[in-house]
Amino acid sequence: MTLDDPSTALLGEIFSGLEQELNDFIALLEEEQRLLGQRLPSAADLEASREAKLANAARLEALESRRRSWLSNAGLTNDPLELHTVLASQPVLATQWWHLVTLTRRAQARNRLNGELIGQRMALHSKILDSLHQRAPGHYGADGRPAAGASRLNVSA
Numbered sequence: 001m002t003l004d005d006p007s008t009a010l011l012g013e014i015f016s017g018l019e020q021e022l023n024d025f026i027a028l029l030e031e032e033q034r035l036l037g038q039r040l041p042s043a044a045d046l047e048a049s050r051e052a053k054l055a056n057a058a059r060l061e062a063l064e065s066r067r068r069s070w071l072s073n074a075g076l077t078n079d080p081l082e083l084h085t086v087l088a089s090q091p092v093l094a095t096q097w098w099h100l101v102t103l104t105r106r107a108q109a110r111n112r113l114n115g116e117l118i119g120q121r122m123a124l125h126s127k128i129l130d131s132l133h134q135r136a137p138g139h140y141g142a143d144g145r146p147a148a149g150a151s152r153l154n155v156s157a
Contacts, residue, residue, distance in 0.1 A: 008090060011070055015096040017063045022103040025056045029110040036117040 032049045035041040068078060076082055087094040 007070075007074065008093065011067075011093055012096065014063060014067050014070060015093065015100060018060070018067070018100050019096065019103065021056060021060045021063060022100065022107055025053070025060065026103065026107050026110060028053050028056060029107065029114055032114050033110065033117065036114060036121065 028049060032046075032053070035045050035049060071078055071083070074086075076086060083097065084094070087097055
């Protein structure tokens with residue numbers, strides 16, 4: 001299959017959009033990693049990071065939908081080998097595509113690392129809570145309030 005100029009231009013536009021959004025996503029993941037590395041990250045900053053990632057993911061999905069639609073309209077499947085074969089006659093697009101593959105792998109690795117950092121924080125917080133419950137059994141419930149029947153210091157006497 002050969003690509004005509006309008007088809008090539010459209011695919012190039014889609015690839016450029018994907019590249020921009022993937023670069024933005026990687027930057028967001030790097031910022032999230034920086035926040036997760038702080039001793040006491042701001043909940044507001046983490047929430048803002050989460051919202052920005054969700055918005056970026058929506059834009060990425062819209063571009064990916066356009067890419068799949070382009071493939072379908074060109075009579076192609078989402079098979080990477082088939083796309084590689086078609087792009088062999090378009091060196092600029094082929095280079096863009098492999099750059100997108102590289103960016104996607106980098107984003108996946110960074111996202112996986114951030115997930116591990118979140119898991120480590122959750123495990124640490126769980127250990128701290130377990131330790132507090134073991135040191136003061138029956139004094140406080142899971143909600144942090146004094147448990148029923150727990151003795152209290154009488155400071156009014």
